[in-house]
Amino acid sequence: MLETHKRVIYKVCYLYASDTEHLNDLYQDTVLNLWRAYPAFRGDSSLSTWIYRISLNTCISYLRKSKSQVEAITLPVNLEISDENDGGKSSQLHELYRLIHALNPLERAMILLWLEERSYEEIAQIIGISKNNVGVRLNRIKDKLKKMSNL
Numbered sequence: 001m002l003e004t005h006k007r008v009i010y011k012v013c014y015l016y017a018s019d020t021e022h023l024n025d026l027y028q029d030t031v032l033n034l035w036r037a038y039p040a041f042r043g044d045s046s047l048s049t050w051i052y053r054i055s056l057n058t059c060i061s062y063l064r065k066s067k068s069q070v071e072a073i074t075l076p077v078n079l080e081i082s083d084e085n086d087g088g089k090s091s092q093l094h095e096l097y098r099l100i101h102a103l104n105p106l107e108r109a110m111i112l113l114w115l116e117e118r119s120y121e122e123i124a125q126i127i128g129i130s131k132n133n134v135g136v137r138l139n140r141i142k143d144k145l146k147k148m149s150n151l
Helices: 003-015 020-040 048-064 089-101 105-115 120-127 129-149
Strands: none
Touching: 003 020, 003 048, 003 120, 020 048, 048 105, 048 120, 048 129, 089 105, 089 129, 105 120, 120 129
């Protein structure tokens, strides 16, 4: 299960981590929480939805516990996702992640799920809000990102 969903867990943790060490700590905490919670998994939702929810809750709980929250988090220098033939897509991706890091934790979670092409219903189930509220909030988040990119 962990091997299958490893990328998803890292992606969630990445949006809340300030550096590689912090990313690895969040990942380990998430895996531990998944391990502890698995016996109580009832199958009311899909396994991936449950993993997203545990991952997001772990990361958001960590932020709540830490006294010093960072407004904007820069990408680690050692993260290289560029391709010479990508036509500038890697710089756009870096900019997108930079902007997403500036969002509050709930906004980050929602935009991550939307970027993962999760349905509004599944996002609502993971975040714990109504499906209609997901649509409204996602539109506001997209507008916020557009404004932030124009600054």
